[in-house]
Amino acid sequence: MSRYDPSVIEPRWQAAWEAAGAFTARRDPLKPKYYVLEMFPYPSGRIHMGHVRNYTMGDVVARYKSASGFSVLHPMGWDAFGMPAENAAMERGGHPKDWTYGNIADMKAQMKPLGLSIDWSRELATCDPEYYGQQQAMFIDMMEAGLVYRKAAVVNWDPVDMTVLANEQVIDGKGWRSGAAVERRELVQWFFKISDYSEELLGALDGLTNWPEKVRLMQANWIGKSRGLQFAFETVGAPAGFEALEVYTTRPDTLMGASFAAISPDHPLARALEGDPAVAEFVAKCRKGGTSAEEIETAEKIGYDTGIRVKHPLDPNWELPVWIANFILMDYGTGAIFGCPAHDQRDFDFATKYALPIKPVFTADGSDAALAEAFVPMKSEKVHYIRGFAGEAVQTGDEGVAAAIAHAEANGYGKGVTKFRLRDWGISRQRYWGCPIPVVHCPTCGVVPEKKENLPVELPYDVSFDKPGNPLDRHPSWRDCACPKCGAPAKRETDTMDTFVDSSWYYARFTAPRATTPTVAEDADYWMNVDQYIGGIEHAILHLLYSRFFARAMHKTGHLPAKAVEPFSALFTQGMVTHEIYKTTDAAGRPVYHLPEDIIRSEGGATLKDGTKVEVIPSAKMSKSKKNVVDPMNIIASFGADTARWFVMSDSPPERDVEWTSAGAEAAFKHLSRVWSLCSRIGEMPADHKGEGDAELARATARAIDEVTKGIEGFAFNKAIASLYAFTNTIAKANASTPVMKEAIRTLAQLMSPMTPHMAEEVWSYQGGAGLCAQAPWPKADPALLVDDTVTLPIQINGKRRAEISVPKDMAAAEVEKIALANEDVVRFLAGQPVKKIIVVPGRIINVVV
């Protein structure tokens, strides 16, 4: 065995795996199945360290499960539609399709050297007509199932990307991709009725016990269930048709503290009043105040008194003014509220500004003093109701709310309703590079779904990107078609689908990626669900919630079995790969960032190669703009894939961020080299070498198997790797006979194989392992070797460790006590004091209390 040279061994073993078809997923009735999936990448053209970490984690699980006797499905695909392709076409010319498929080829070529155990025969790209045609078929099924509808809606319009964004895609009032300030526009849009499933999507979160608690909580908050009271105020002086004003409140117990009613500037009543120039002016002012968090945060609460009044439901003689207010949202509740300044800070600020009454409903102690700020205790807290109208005078907010709803229902002025924050999913995008919505607009029949035999509705290739907007609208002939119903000339829909639709079912498609239907029952039944899904926390809400909805829709339309409505049985969200940032400033004082490879790191500082001092900024997510990126290809070229894989899995727990350091990468390489030379040394040992350490090494081997197995099972890869370091050191120092040494190093190879599969194969074959290491069964630890005959027990005196003794594992507590008290250190520390109590925890510890 020569020097460790990954550039030689890695391609060799990759070829061997491919020749053996080692990773081809097969439905095997004799084996349990295991489906492991990492969130598929967007084909940007380059892989980054985050990909390496993500796919290595999945690969560790896949290889481990495969060795453990499972029939494993571990596929890979491309989330290939979306705007970067169009942006590239606009910026650099060329065609989105060519750009995308070119990137896929590039990225695949970069992923292959990582030696991932992926079944590439199942590869798919969402921009393949073979894929999106099936998506169109499901869209039509969902239309028939009543899960799709059109409506005119005020949408978030991204003026740069010239497209509509889902609410979920608006971040701080800006488009999530372009970063442009979002405007409001009204368009007719296609929607999925995800809100039909609000209750179910919320309730089913409880069953997702193998999901991070954090993600479940984020989804629950997003769905946002609330219980409250809806009732109508009778209006006085309102225009015709507005005799009643519906309001919704989650605090009906504060009804006696009402001091005004307020409506959103988008409320129909506000619109009806816009004939008044003063109202029109005020409403326009409200709409201008953009939606960015910064603006909202600093925006002053403003209101306009309409002069209309409403009658309090509990006292017809009590009238409240109706204001239009900028802080009332039209799309939550009914777009109208009653304000209770005493118990809501916003209402308090508003009332203070416009001199409206502030009357407490409840207080902490039953007094009725004037308030300096709103009193908003937890609903679970008990308070004294001084203007309550339902239930006990002293009760919790929750009880007060329940009593108020009961009171309203009993007296017929309102009813308890449950509302959700979750809104329907608008999927229309005015873009070219997406899945065409398969419907036709017919002058006589209206909106008609395309016939399934005409699918896929394929994107035309001959389009231009010289103007903003949707190229499909401008295409000379693509829109022209025959009405699927009456055959008359008609026009195609030009909206394409949100790319989140594409990623909402790809996991199901992987079970039968070439089928002529979206899924195949036997395949879906065998492979679903995804047993382990791995990806970034950034998809905690959107992608995962949409997928959960889509799986339900696919079940309803017959494309997935009932057991697959929660498609991801276990979810793991991995942390990012971070790196230090290196900064200098140019003559004009602007920051200049430098790539890690241009930096010379020395003790206490860093310089450029010409000696210029560089400022080192603490580790942050790798980003092109900060230039703190390490190209996986460079790492593979200098150290090999196994080193990159080993490093990203070591040190940090997988859910936490890992900092990439060149020292760490070199350390990983050094360790692999050490394993390599250890393997050589053992290979050169004479076959008849005898040593004294056989039993000891056998025990260490068993312990390593046990620890690494537990580490992988528990997603504690860093701990598995720590055990492997320790085991390597043990073997290196061991003096055992040749067969035991060989057994140990072969076991080491197997235990390392999920992380460093190429090195593992090389060691395995060199030490006479049968077949491929990748196909060898996972080693089992002999339970008898996991327990030691003697144990070392620390002895504490009053909780402080003072001595330790070594006793046989099964020694009776009384006997242990005797030995402990006779120990010379113990005697010395006790100094004759009487022992009050002695606690012996078998196999763990002894504590002497004086």
Place this chain on the structure above:
RNA sequence: GCCCGAGUGGCGGAAUGGUAGACGCAGCGGAUUCAAAAUCCGUCGCCGCAAGGCAUGCGAGUUCGAGUCUCGCCUCGGGCACCA
């Protein structure tokens, strides 16, 4: 503001309520070398010559025993948000 999560050596991090700091990095000492790199061996929380003392953000509490459990604070990170 609300909801989560986390604070352990110089650093990344280990630790079913039971010997705090596994494993790795960096550091230090040594071997090898003409020398260096590489490699190997040893050492490595802080104070102290030592005995020993002090140490898991801070302060209490529960316990024979607390990094771990409870309560109150502080700091940092993440998510949500004029959501009625």
